[in-house]
Amino acid sequence: MTPFLQKVIQFLRENPEGVQIVRRVSTEDTIEPPEEEGGFSRALLVPEPGRKQFGTFPVPPAEQPTQFTHFIDGIQHSHLLYYQQTEKGLLPVVYGYVASMVLVRRNRELHPVPELVESEEALYLPLKAFDARKFKRAGITVYDSLEERELEKTSFATMLIRAGATVARVRDHLERKLALKWMEQQTPTSSDWLLVDGSIADLMSTLERRQLVKVVGVSKSHRTSYLEINWMLQVLNMPAGYRSSVFRTVREKQSEVYSWYLRLRWQAGASPTYGLVRIETPVLTSPDDTREWADRISGWLLQETRPLSLPDPRYDRLLYPFRMCEQHLRSRAPSEAVMRTAIERVGDISALNAQAGSSQGAD
Numbered sequence: 112m113t114p115f116l117q118k119v120i121q122f123l124r125e126n127p128e129g130v131q132i133v134r135r136v137s138t139e140d141t142i143e144p145p146e147e148e149g150g151f152s153r154a155l156l157v158p159e160p161g162r163k164q165f166g167t168f169p170v171p172p173a174e175q176p177t178q179f180t181h182f183i184d185g186i187q188h189s190h191l192l193y194y195q196q197t198e199k200g201l202l203p204v205v206y207g208y209v210a211s212m213v214l215v216r217r218n219r220e221l222h223p224v225p226e227l228v229e230s231e232e233a234l235y236l237p238l239k240a241f242d243a244r245k246f247k248r249a250g251i252t253v254y255d256s257l258e259e260r261e262l263e264k265t266s267f268a269t270m271l272i273r274a275g276a277t278v279a280r281v282r283d284h285l286e287r288k289l290a291l292k293w294m295e296q297q298t299p300t301s302s303d304w305l306l307v308d309g310s311i312a313d314l315m316s317t318l319e320r321r322q323l324v325k326v327v328g329v330s331k332s333h334r335t336s337y338l339e340i341n342w343m344l345q346v347l348n349m350p351a352g353y354r355s356s357v358f359r360t361v362r363e364k365q366s367e368v369y370s371w372y373l374r375l376r377w378q379a380g381a382s383p384t385y386g387l388v389r390i391e392t393p394v395l396t397s398p399d400d401t402r403e404w405a406d407r408i409s410g411w412l413l414q415e416t417r418p419l420s421l422p423d424p425r426y427d428r429l430l431y432p433f434r435m436c437e438q439h440l441r442s443r444a445p446s447e448a449v450m451r452t453a454i455e456r457v458g459d460i461s462a463l464n465a466q467a468g469s470s471q472g473a474d
Contacts, residue, residue: 113445115232115251116453119192119206122249123457129196132457142189142205142275154337157357157369159402165342165356167349170373173410179327182221183290184308184436185211187282189275190450192234193457199240199262203270206450207235207254207278210440211286213293213305214432221435227289230443231281235274237262254281287314294324301325306415308433311391312360312368318393327408328368328391331428333384337370351377351386354409357401360391369394369401373409375416376427386427388412 123130156165188208194201210230214221233252239262246253256274257265265273286307291314293305304325307314311328318324337360338346346355355372368391376386390408395401412430420426420434 112449112452113232116206116445116449118250119234120453120456122246122251123193125249126245130457131194131196131201132454133191133193134454142191142271154358154360154370157359157401159357159405160399162356162402165338165345165358167345167353167355170352170354170409170413171406173407173414177411177414178302178304179306179411179415179432180216180303181224181293181305182214182216182308182430182432182436183211183227183286183293183305184433184440185209185282185286186437186440186444187278188444189235189278191271192454195236195241197240199237201267202237202240203256203267203274205235205256205271205274205278206232207274207281208232208444209278209282209285210444211282211289212436212440213289214436214439216432221432223439224293227293229285229289230440231285232445233281235277237265237270283309283313287317290314290326291317294318294326297325306430306432308430308436310368311393315368315393324393326393327412329412329430329433330389330391331425333387333389337389346372346387347383349374349387351375352413354390354405357405359394367394368392369405371405371409373412375413381427388428 162168186209190206191203192206193204195204208230210228212229213224213227215224216222231252233254234246235254235256237257238253238255239257241253243253254277256270256277258273258277260273286309290305290307297303304327307326307328308331309328310330311326314326314328315324336343337358342355349355349372351374353374357369357371359367360370370389370391372387372389374386375388378385390412392404392408395404415430415432418431420429420431423429423434
C-alpha cells in the first residue's frame with residue numbers, strides 16, 4: 112500500500128457520504144490509454160542539398176556507433192476507484208499513476224539516472240462538483256479531469272475518457288520536466304545525446320537555443336497526418352532502412368521542428384506502418400547540414416533496433432532502450448494487487464459506515 116493510497120483510504124473513512132466503491136469494473140468503465148496524436152497538421156518540405164523534390168532514400172551505412180547516451184520514457188496507469196454522489200449527479204473519481212525516467216548507457220548497459228526518476232499519484236475528478244480544499248487538507252493531489260469543459264454537457268463515459276487523457280497530459284509534463292532537467296545539466300562541450308520517446312515539439316518551444324540541443328524524438332503513432340497523400344504513399348512503400356525527405360511540422364502553439372519518416376524494419380504481409388517511426392529534431396542552424404544530419408541520426412536509430420523489444424506487441428517500432436525504461440518504471444509502480452487491496456479496504460470502510468448509518472436511523 113502506497114502512502115498516497117493510505118491517505119485516500121483515510122480521507123474516505125472521514126468523508127464516506129455518497130461514496131460508492133468500484134469493485135467490479137465493466138467494459139463501459141475501462142479507461143483506455145489515449146492515443147498520442149490525432150487529426151491533421153501542416154508540413155513544409157525542407158530542401159536538402161541535391162534534392163529539391165520529396166522522396167524516399169536509403170540511409171547510408173553509419174560511419175560511427177550510435178551516439179545516443181540517454182533515453183527518456185514514461186508510463187501511466189488509470190483506475191476507476193469510486194463514484195461520488197454529488198449535487199451534479201453520480202461522478203467518477205479516477206486514480207492515476209504517472210512515472211518517467213532517464214536511462215544512461217555505460218559500457219553497453221542501461222542504468223537509471225537516480226536524480227532523473229520521478230513518479231506521482233493523484234485523483235482525477237470533475238473539480239466543479241467537488242471541494243478541492245478538502246483533498247488538499249488531506250494531502251491528496253487532485254487534477255480536474257474535465258479541464259475546463261462543461262460538466263452538464265459531458266456524459267459519464269466521456270468523463271472517463273477525459274480522465275485518462277488528463278493522466279496522459281500529466282505524464283507528458285513529467286517527461287518534459289525531466290528532459291529539461293537533463294538539458295540543464297549539459298555543458299557546451301558535452302557529447303551526450305538524449306533520445307525521447309514521442310514528440311519534442313512542446314519541449315523545443317520552451318528553449319531559447321533550440322539549435323544547440325542534442326535531443327531527438329521518436330514518434331510511434333501515425334494518427335496525425337502531416338504529408339499530402341502522394342508524399343505519404345511514398346513513405347508507406349519505403350523498404351526497411353529508408354527514410355523520407357525532411358519536412359517542417361508547423362503546429363499551433365508549438366515550436367517548429369525538423370521531421371522525417373524512417374522505416375526501422377519490414378516483413379512481408381505487414382501493415383504499411385509496420386516498423387515506421389517519425390523522427391523530430393530541433394531546427395538546424397544551417398540548412399546545408401540537413402541531409403548530413405538526417406542520414407547520421409537515422410543511421411544511429413537503425414543501430415538501436417537490436418535487441419528486439421519482444422514480447423512487447425509494439426516491438427517493430429519500440430526501441431529497446433525505451434522498453435527498458437518502461438520495465439524499470441513498471442517494477443516501481445503500484446501493482447494490481449495493491450490497487451485491489453486499497454479498493455477492498457475502502458469497501459470495508461464504506462460497509463461499516465453504512466451499518467453505522469442504519470443503526471443510527473433505527474435509534
